[in-house]
Amino acid sequence: MMNKIFTPPLCIQRYEFVIDFVKKNKPKKVVDLGCNDCTLLRKLKFHKEIELLAGLDIDSAVIRDNMYELAPIPTDYLQPGDRPLTIELYQGSVTERDPRTKGFDLVTSIELIEHLQFEDVDRFTEVVFDYMAPVAAIISTPNADFNPLLPGLTGFRHYDHKFEWTKVEFQTWALKVCREFGYEVAFTGVGQIPAQEESIGFCSQIGVFQIDRSGGDAPRLQNNVAEEHLPYRLLYNVVYPSLCDSNIFQRTLVNEVLYWAETLKRVWLEETRGVGEEESEQTDEEEGCSREGMDREESKTGEEQADRERVEVGGRGFEVENVEVGQTGEEQADRERVEAGGRGFEVENVEVGKTGEELADRERVEVGGRGFEVENVEVGQTGEEQADRERVEAGGRGFEVENVEVGGEGRTDMGQEEPYREGQSVCVPLVRLCSCPRVQALSGTVQRLTKFLLEDSRVQLTNDGTAVVLVDSDDEDLEWDENCDNTGTGRFLVSSVENEDWETELGQ
Template sequence: MNTIFTPPLYIQRYEFVIDFVKENKPKKVVDLGCNDCTLLRKLKFHKEIELLAGLDIDCAVIRAKMYELAPIPTDYLQPGDHPLTIELYQGSVTERDPRTKGFDLVTSIELIEHLQLEDVDRFTEVVFGYMAPVAAIISTPNADFNPLLPGLTGFRHYDHKFEWTKVEFQTWALKVCKEFGYVVAFTGVGQIPAQEESIGFCSQIGVFQIDRSGGDAPRLQNNVAEEHLPYRVLYNVVYPSLCDSNIFQRTLVNEVLYWAETLKREWLEEIRGVGDEESEQTDEEGCSREGMDREESQTGEVERVEAGGRGFEVENEEVGGEGRTDMGQVEPYREGQSVCVPLVRLCSCPRVQALSGTVQRLTKFLLENSRVQLTNDGTAVVLVDSDDEDLEWDENFDNTGTGPFFVSSVENEDWETELGQ
């Protein structure tokens, strides 16, 4: 049946939910009848969601796919600002469980038609009376559309207990609104035949939202300890986040080291003249831009410095000779066999700035971490110039051993001679 729609109808239903999430940004979402967790796997990438739950009566179908909801490597490399908790339950949507209270969004995609008609009222009371979400998305087949589906006789699925017409679905939805204080908007997915617009969508959808015309509706408290818990927990995972101090520290240090190495490499390429004509032309353009920017800085506006094709801003600082500001050195520089990348330059990198906020905070965090070596005055990250480890320095090299980062050379091993070969 889905093959007559492009994209397939089930994908259109999921995309409808995703679009709603993008627009309304709910923090807590539960999918009733989550089946193989396909919708949950799509929703977990939306950073605004803090709690994602799924419920299904079929334990086996959840277990078959639940580990696909586990964090992936990028979740550890780029953790979110807040933790994402994912919980999967086995249970019936006609039973009350206090862990389902207080959600911003409840989704029930092609579920209600799998219930016995006598259970629909119970489902309605549990979802809208007990769970009382801020919003709910309910989708179900439109029986009026069935004659247009080639080869279909009877219901669309062997497990369907009923299929509502457009009028029947809307009658049920309006009754829900009257009894539980919601408003509903009717829509759907599945293209409407031009000559049959009165039939409606192939899959009809009701978007319910709490009626706030009389003021904000009260939210029910989650008194888990006081009530029976009929649902069985099948899976629970908490994603890494920057709320964890250890994860925050590791993420910040990784970003600092990455950008420090990047800036070091670009600076070394520039001073060593590495690059073709295009890179030389880029350097000349960069100098021209920098010259114009210096003129603008005389007006007291923000100075913009170009480095390696990237621009960054140093607010309320005047850039003097040799790339320095009142806060210290801006561009990388050499100390002995090391290259020093100033923290003020690192703090201009968007991700580092977002994590640390200020140079002062960045300094504080780095002083507490042994993975990063700072200069004696704590203003720059020290990196070894690996390309020059085995080379003699020119007359500018401090070979007295008195420099703050002097590293004595190590004699190269000659294992062939030692073995008498």
Template structure:
């Protein structure tokens, strides 16, 4: 049974929601009947969402998995551009709580079939009449597909109160849409290759779009009926403390990296200069010996004297080529036993410009951070010159990457009663 759909049916439902979020970019989403928070754990990586909430009647199942929604180390190394708040509530989807109003997207994945028909009417009133989101995604089993499921007798789950055909689901959805001002698109997930395609999808889905503007309500806000079980706020660049920490970390990393490379290049130039000095002495000695022979070779003095000068000129041009690409204010320099890295040079390093926005703000951040030593004029970062700079090897230091992790739910479908 676990191999009947590939990928598994629950993952196809989650992926449908993910694709919807990618296209429409809602900022606030609530999942009704969130259960073990498996969908929320996938959605949280889409940083266009700023508020992510889940509601379920079973507090035990939420408590078991809620800490999987906590920030991971990567979230602190690579904070998002916008804040993300996650809230989990224990409560009934047939009750009105003002904290679940104002969402852009409401999802109800395989939930309504667990409600009594009387509760289904109250659910409709809560979602479409009270919450009035911009969009709603509702999925429910398609009863017409059940004969294709191996070993299934009765409903797919012992707690299902009903399972609708496509016509029954569409009739209910269209009625709700007319009553509350929504239009509905019907689709689904879960095709059985080689089977009768006339039965439709295994899970049928209705996507509701609000078509009537929300009127300003003057009613009292109402009671708080839900119990808040978990709340966490992710770090973001909107937090000045987080922004300063990330920006300074980038500056310190690139400062050390530039210093190491500059010291290596300086050492190479000093070695080349020493080598050139010896070469010039050898050339002078050779020229002295050649002079005696050249006196006997009229017409060839000019050619012999030109060759060493051409060599020296080409060597000097190659050595200065990289420095010519930098302005005077971008070149590193020594100050005593320290190396000074100009802020103007750091400005061109990856992420530094995008994080700081302008060079004045970058200077202000660096001057106010105790981890950074600056020159008196505030134009350069001052780093100690190690006696053996090769020990400071940052070449293999990993750059921060936006790690995408997801927790795969391993709960299998329960087709039987």
């Protein structure tokens, strides 16, 4: 009946109230008294800050019918939490004391107290606020003042209710709790209808109790299970996978590394093949223009050169063709072509000054539409060559290039961050992998990442241990397409679970 009056249904609004409290206060240990079919527990288990989630109900049959819905799902293994989540379900009465319920950060009692015999309310109060002594407690119960607004209702809202408190009666009980056990309470609730009198209050009234710390932090009671009687019967216990388990941590890290290594490899191969296709289409036209330019230059007075130079950067060779030196007093600005590993780089405005003079002009190199600025490229006197440290800026990232020689061979020292080919394999540097947020969060540093990967046979590293080696083959690419979701971290599964439809879980 009430589910038709309120949107969303009243039971869902109560669960949402608890969840909002958990999100804001982040308790680590939560127990739900009167957990019934474990609906609230199923929703709370997705909050990673919770480390212990317990439920208690007098009806063992309803717990057994629903407890396996709290078992870990595949997503929990693919994306384990930083700390283990333990779930415990007990059969027992809330009027009995069990040391396993001490020391919780939050106790919830949603529409439970009205099911107790009135003479048991005082015992319930002492167990919760004196014996269990949680940091916070959320108690909800029907508001009898609201009952006349519910169409067709006669008597109590449920056949098992032993009493229903008015707004004044509930607040009187709650304030007495605060005085006797050192708590503070805030009154609120869920469920209102348009045009109702404000004095009536909510359909479900809620008291949020928090321990009074005005006199300093109260001592937390610790479990002393060995010395006390255990009246509750444990029906279900499960510990979720977490990164605290070394085997799970190792598997999770390796899965992340392989996932991102394959992703980076595929992106790099697509970019490399795309640039190669574009460059091959322009080869004939550019070679023709280059030969025509050379024929024109041969008719001019002075010495002319068209030598192939080689620049090595980080062990990778770049061949420079048709670098022309004009006549004394003349400067040229022709478009030249640099080829590096089959990829074309166009160089604009390479200027050579007069004999005996040195220039330090900023040139621009365009590579596949991306600009690289080169500073301080110096050409010395005729017959002399220099090897100065240059700086290349690409997309705001600086790389220093050493020993760039004109007319000879040189070498550069530059950290390799992008994938590169080695035979039939593609190597993805660990430096690049460690920049992936999830890998970095798990490993911390490249040194630690290397250590973990050396201990796992599923990962092949280069001889120097600086890169992951992946096979580049069509068969392997096909297999990756079919299985990439299995190697990943289950992000989409998490999304689908967290957005479950609460409308299917209605009920008082």
